[in-house]
Amino acid sequence: MTKIRNALIVGGGIAGMSLAIRLQQLGIQTDIAEIKTDWTVLGVGIILQGPALRALQAIGLLDRCLQEGFGTTELQIGGAEGHVFARFPQPRLAGPEYPATISILRPALHTILAEASREAGVSIRLGLSVAALTQEANVVEVEFTDGTQGNYDLVVGADGIHSHMRELVFGKRIQPTYVGQVVWRANLERSADVTNISMWFGPSNKAGLSPFSQQGMYLFLTQNAPHPTRPQQGQLPALLREQLAAYQGLIGEVRERITDPRHINHRPIESLLLPSPWYKGRVLLIGDAAHATTPHLAMGAGMALEDVVVLSNLLASDAPVASILEEFMHRRYERCRMVVENSLQLVEWEKESIAPDARFDALMGRTSMKLAEPI
Numbered sequence: 001m002t003k004i005r006n007a008l009i010v011g012g013g014i015a016g017m018s019l020a021i022r023l024q025q026l027g028i029q030t031d032i033a034e035i036k037t038d039w040t041v042l043g044v045g046i047i048l049q050g051p052a053l054r055a056l057q058a059i060g061l062l063d064r065c066l067q068e069g070f071g072t073t074e075l076q077i078g079g080a081e082g083h084v085f086a087r088f089p090q091p092r093l094a095g096p097e098y099p100a101t102i103s104i105l106r107p108a109l110h111t112i113l114a115e116a117s118r119e120a121g122v123s124i125r126l127g128l129s130v131a132a133l134t135q136e137a138n139v140v141e142v143e144f145t146d147g148t149q150g151n152y153d154l155v156v157g158a159d160g161i162h163s164h165m166r167e168l169v170f171g172k173r174i175q176p177t178y179v180g181q182v183v184w185r186a187n188l189e190r191s192a193d194v195t196n197i198s199m200w201f202g203p204s205n206k207a208g209l210s211p212f213s214q215q216g217m218y219l220f221l222t223q224n225a226p227h228p229t230r231p232q233q234g235q236l237p238a239l240l241r242e243q244l245a246a247y248q249g250l251i252g253e254v255r256e257r258i259t260d261p262r263h264i265n266h267r268p269i270e271s272l273l274l275p276s277p278w279y280k281g282r283v284l285l286i287g288d289a290a291h292a293t294t295p296h297l298a299m300g301a302g303m304a305l306e307d308v309v310v311l312s313n314l315l316a317s318d319a320p321v322a323s324i325l326e327e328f329m330h331r332r333y334e335r336c337r338m339v340v341e342n343s344l345q346l347v348e349w350e351k352e353s354i355a356p357d358a359r360f361d362a363l364m365g366r367t368s369m370k371l372a373e374p375i
Helices: 014-025 050-059 064-066 106-120 164-170 233-241 249-255 300-315 322-353 360-373
Strands: 006-010 029-034 045-048 070-072 072-079 082-090 101-105 123-126 130-135 142-143 149-152 154-157 177-191 197-201 203-213 216-224 264-273 284-287
Touching: 006 014, 006 149, 006 203, 014 106, 014 300, 045 050, 045 106, 045 216, 045 300, 050 101, 050 300, 050 360, 064 101, 070 164, 070 197, 070 203, 072 177, 082 360, 101 106, 106 123, 106 264, 142 154, 149 177, 154 164, 164 284, 177 322, 197 249, 203 249, 216 233, 216 322, 233 264, 264 322, 300 322, 322 360
Parallel strands: 006 029, 006 154, 029 123, 072 197, 154 284
Antiparallel strands: 045 101, 070 101, 072 082, 130 142, 142 149, 177 216, 177 264, 197 203, 203 216
């Protein structure tokens, strides 16, 4: 059984809470330090594909997510005129009784993870982070930003793409890179015929729809933007409708319902891949802190959840910590690198010409098949 008695996880997002739940299940007393005091997340949708569902099943949370979200089985691809020209069945990695993909609102997923964390006995401390780390042979001495201290057998940084832990451990040399696109997301009442995830390629951008519950769906759009802007909140509906002006069919119908700026999110797309290894001593980075991907393959959450499953399974052994972290990197680096780099390739192709071609289909298909393999 594991030689780790206690652990600190910095960051209370998808990766951090999921790992805390798994460690508690292994009998490892786990603390979460989350810098936010209100511990809320953006009210936008998230797509959890096969790898994410398989990981959630291992953690024991898949059924809860299915109850709160909307399951789908295929990806539809169409053009601005509204015609679907390709349908891709998605692999059911969690088993035939489950859908291939679940779309869910981020706040709903956050609530599921937060409730499960508390049920598992995780100690959650809000409004603080790590000020300093000192490593001895078998322990990490942590000084928190509120002046308190703690000693841990393992410290995991799961504090996102703008990770403070990454800077603390590896310095400032690796920073997120803006990829030349922004993403729009808008929550709307679900249209009755939106029962699968769809992507629609227009002359200058790509739009999509994803149902996240029986009542709701969200529209997403990637826009080429060499220099990202920060529109005023009140301008968002008109600006998004303008981006959708060329679309007919389902997207055209949805466009006219985009009126409430409170339900629209606009942000630049960034990417990051920390060179291997993602650890020093007994301090490890996972999720977006180590490998933040663009949304083009919808695999960011899936890769973070896979990190959790692999790391927790390794910690269930009685191997030395150094061997566990080395094996973790062996099993995770190339897989995460593939997702980050293939997502960036899709970005570059969209920036060249928004119309999809065989390159898009082939790359997405190869990536999906690779990620269907065991982790």
